[in-house]
Amino acid sequence: MLAVAQAKILVIESYHQSFAWDQSYIQGIEEVLNEHYQLSYFEMDTKRLPPAEHANRAELAWQHYLSIQPDLVILGDDNALKYLGRRFAETTVPVVYLGVNNNPRHYHVHQRFNITGVLERPLIKRSITIIQQISQLQLKRILVLSDNSTTSQYILSDVFNHRTQQLISGVEVELRLINDWRTWQQTVLNAKAEGFDAIAFILYQSLTDEAQRNVDSEQVISWSVSHTPLAPYGFWDFAVGPNKTIGGLVMVGYEQGKIAAEMAHTILSTGAVPRTLGPITAEKGRYLFSRSQLKHYNISLPENIQNKADFVE
Numbered sequence: 001m002l003a004v005a006q007a008k009i010l011v012i013e014s015y016h017q018s019f020a021w022d023q024s025y026i027q028g029i030e031e032v033l034n035e036h037y038q039l040s041y042f043e044m045d046t047k048r049l050p051p052a053e054h055a056n057r058a059e060l061a062w063q064h065y066l067s068i069q070p071d072l073v074i075l076g077d078d079n080a081l082k083y084l085g086r087r088f089a090e091t092t093v094p095v096v097y098l099g100v101n102n103n104p105r106h107y108h109v110h111q112r113f114n115i116t117g118v119l120e121r122p123l124i125k126r127s128i129t130i131i132q133q134i135s136q137l138q139l140k141r142i143l144v145l146s147d148n149s150t151t152s153q154y155i156l157s158d159v160f161n162h163r164t165q166q167l168i169s170g171v172e173v174e175l176r177l178i179n180d181w182r183t184w185q186q187t188v189l190n191a192k193a194e195g196f197d198a199i200a201f202i203l204y205q206s207l208t209d210e211a212q213r214n215v216d217s218e219q220v221i222s223w224s225v226s227h228t229p230l231a232p233y234g235f236w237d238f239a240v241g242p243n244k245t246i247g248g249l250v251m252v253g254y255e256q257g258k259i260a261a262e263m264a265h266t267i268l269s270t271g272a273v274p275r276t277l278g279p280i281t282a283e284k285g286r287y288l289f290s291r292s293q294l295k296h297y298n299i300s301l302p303e304n305i306q307n308k309a310d311f312v313e
Contacts, residue, residue, distance in 0.1 A: 007268045008038045010070035012061045012084065014077035014099075015047045019205060019217070020238030021253045025076060025098060028257025032265060040068065046079045047149070047205040048214040058083030072264050075117070078102055078150045085109040094267045094274050098260035099253070101154040104279060116274040118259045122151075123249055123285045124159050124202070124235060129169040130249045130287075131198060131233050136299055139197045141172045143230075145187065146202035148179040155202060181207045181215045185223070192229040200233040201245060221245070231297045240288050241312050246297060247289035255282050286310060 011029065015022050026041075033039060042064045044057040062084060065073065073088065075081050077099040085107040088095045097109075097117030109115045124144075132139050146152040156162060156177060164175045174196075178184045184207055191199050201224060205217040222243045225232045234245035237252045259282055266272050287309040289301065301309060 006038075007036075007072065008040070008068065008070040009033060009072045009074060009264060009268075010065055010068060011039060011041045011074045011076060012065070012080045013041060013043045014075075014079035015205070016043045016045045017041065019047060021099075021236065022076065024237060024253030025257030025260075028254040028259075029074065029261040030257075032258055032261035037265075037268070040070070044080060044083075047217075050208075050212065054079060055083060062087060072096065072268055074098065074260055074264060078107075078154070081107045081109065081117075082150070085115070089115060094264075096260050096264045096267070096274065098256040101151050101158075111275065113273055113275045116263060116276075116278040117280075118256050118263070119279050119281045120251065120256060121281055122155055122159060122202075122235060122251060124155060125168050126285065127200075127233075127235050127249045128171060128173055130305070131200065132169055132171055134248075134299055134301055134305060135198060135231065136297075137197055137231075139171050141174070141196045142198045142200060143187075143191050143194070143196040144173060144175045144200045144202060145184065145204070145224075146175070146177050147204055147206040148177040149203055149206040152177050152203055179207060181209045181220070184220070185227070188224050188228050196230060198233060199228050199230040200235065200248075201239055202235050204239075231299070232293075237286065237288055241290050242292040244290065244293075246293040246299065247312075248287075249285045250288045252284075252286045252288075255284055255286075288312065 013022050042061045044061055046054045072094045075097040078101055081097045081100055089109050089112045095115040099120045101120050104110045160175055204220040207215045209215055232245045233248045234240050237250045239245045240247040263277050267274055287305055289309055289311055291311050291313055
């Protein structure tokens, strides 16, 4: 069996380390593994790079894996598993994925003895119910905006059943997937005039401008919140803050990283076969809010939510 102190773990990120989601799950990984393992990272950067470059980034990630020969690999999010899962399935190296929305069967890793991981199931419908509960208005229609990334496509197909309009907890919810920054801006500005009572943002890291350059995600959310005439809500922890959304019941990357790291530790310290450990669905959400945004929109949280909530400031 490997000496735990000598084991090398490679984390291949679908995205990049300046992305708050990656920072959050890496925190969870490092809290569990930093003391006894050698951690290294490769960023595929598929949020900011165009899809035509994703396969090449995956090839570079694979070559990096071959060069360092880690004892275990952690794959962060769908694109890493999508492009590399089949390759790793043909090896014996233990692999743990995290943040995966799609069915692992689609990535040819289902029931592979050396692969397991943590599934991410966005809490969109439950979050809509919470928005309805905390809003000071009687909500009839909510506009939900997202980019057109891999995760967003999963949400459209599996959470919304390919229907962009549906009734959730008595509220008419419309989902729009947009990749163009100018179209996104116009949609935000027109939302109230179109009859929506609130607006919520899922993902926005893959938007591009007229020159097909990626628009900085912090710029996107800051602009969107400052220009919308509606109360803005979020579904992920990175979208909550004083210049961001009010918050809500959100997904937290930290939990994904922590669970994946605990699985990795079990595999390396006990010799457990990865397939016997999962996959695990991490469904635990977190009530997270911005105090300044709650005050700005004159929202008082119900006591049952207030008592369980965390605040970013």
